[in-house]
Amino acid sequence: MLYREAGQFRSTYAEDMQIFPIRQDRIALMLLLAVGFVVVPMVATQYWFSALLIPFLIFSLATLGLNILTGYAGQISLGTAAFMAVGAFMAYNAQLRIPGIPILASFAIGGLCAAAVGIVFGLPSLRIKGFYLAVATLACQFLVLWTINRVPWLTNHSASGVIAAQKIEILGYTFDTPASKYLLTLSIVALMALAAKNLMRSETGRAFMAVRDMDVAAEVIGIPMMKTKLLAFAISSFYCGVAGALYAYCYLGTVEPEAFVLDISFRVLFMVIIGGVGSILGSFLGAGFITLVPIFLNLGTTFISDRFDIEISHALVSNMELITFGGLIIFFLIVEPNGLARLWQIAKEKLRLWPFPH
């Protein structure tokens, strides 16, 4: 209905292997980016930026990171929040201690430090897998938060462990309004998403998928297990680390270690599952969904309490949120274990034939 790719022939290998082989997909992506970069900043309000769009983008990036590890390389991790924390605090330290360092470089340093931590905690994955590995990555979660709390150097000797993110300044321009922070986040996320999409069609990406599908068989056909698994941990942690740095600099402003509790890890894991395991698009869909649920729930309860004049206590709302959240996850797993990305794919396939399905 919307489009068909009939008539688009690929006559060279380069054309066959490009990231978006279908012309309409390329156009759609360009449109989407144009909307994101031009239309949204014109129409969105302050609240939209700071409560909706920025957290959505940041969590998309973290979800993308976890999806590379869990969805593509098949290693479960519950330490996402810890990698984000490493990214945030190391970016802060880089900015603080290296004079004149550009902010983007300190984001990258945050990401690289997270990658290093990821490699260390990825080592057990060479020996163990499945739930044993999931529990092992929990060690990372607790150890990293404890370290940040205990080593005063990391928080610049602040008494409460809270750090205040420095000003974001690139080439003399200060990013201090929500709209500018949104644009910065969007640029970084778009670039890194494109990189991830590209990575997944490369040899590395295919090695990841081979390891996911059956690691012994992958090893037999000559994929170096150690390199592949550790690389997956490193790349994934790098993404999470940058997401953490953005979380600190563009969203929270002042950061305490407790901003990166286990709940965040779970939240990101939910985004992966609900969005679609092993799908770049799914990371964005999942992050969007999980970010929107509490907001809609809030709107719903305020609407009901206004409409019917019932006082709804804060505790009840937060409990309702928990239940809805959990219920939705179970519901999604039962109805569509492959997530929103799969739903989107089904919809696309249906729409290709619509309105003449036969």
Add this chain to the structure above:
Amino acid sequence: MTFFIEVLVGGLLAGVMYSLVALGFVLIYKASGVFNFAQGAMVFLAALTFVSLLEMNWNFWLALLVTLVVMVGVGVLTERIVLRPLVNQPPITLFMATIGLTFVLEGLSQMVWGSQPHGLELGIADVPMEWLSQKWNINISKFDLFAAAVSGLLVAALALFFQKTRIGRALRAVADDHQAALAVGISLQHIWAIVWAVAGFVALVAGMMWGVRNGVQYALTFTALKALPVLILGGFESVPGAIIGGLIIGASEKLAEVYLGPYVGGGIESWFAYVIALLFLLVRPQGLFGEKIIDRV
């Protein structure tokens, strides 16, 4: 030396409490291959229901019975609503579903009973035993011994149940091989409902013990996180593993906190168990008593 023994015994007894929670995980994992993250929430739900009923001046045994009924109901409903539609899904999906279940249970129990912390009193004081402290100068709480005795009883009862009863045999058959069990006429659905109900019962016992120690509050749900290192140390499939793993974790955690803690600034209890378990896994990937992992291509 007496101090060392005191710390060691205190740690072992604390480990028993971990084992109690870990037992619930093992039961469900053995029978259905589901890594039930919601065990902590079940502990919380059981303790909160029980203590709230007690505070409404119910009789102790009646409250116990009603809580048990609630836990069995939760178990059966979980099987019906969550697990049955997810048969044949990969384990990670089931694991995620139990995380969802955790949220639902936490929300539900707080919605029904409120979220304020309660104290729980079982009539056994949490004070050091006098004759021990007088004779050997060792402080060991009476309640700790009671908890150890209760968990000993629980394990014995579970062992009897598994070894001697018809249902127990069916449970072991299902744990061994789902399809073979189905082939000889064992109903998987019944067995799973029973296992979840038994796990609910274990959660109730654990909830009572932890409730006396730390009060019945939201933090009880984190007992699950305490039990995970025990699990990977002992092996997911082994009841004795859960007990021995709990003892090892409890003892080493307390000893490390006392002898190692001062050098690194304390508070290492939050991660020490995980690091032990992690190091251990590097040597034995299937835990102490877990089934050997064999890869077939």
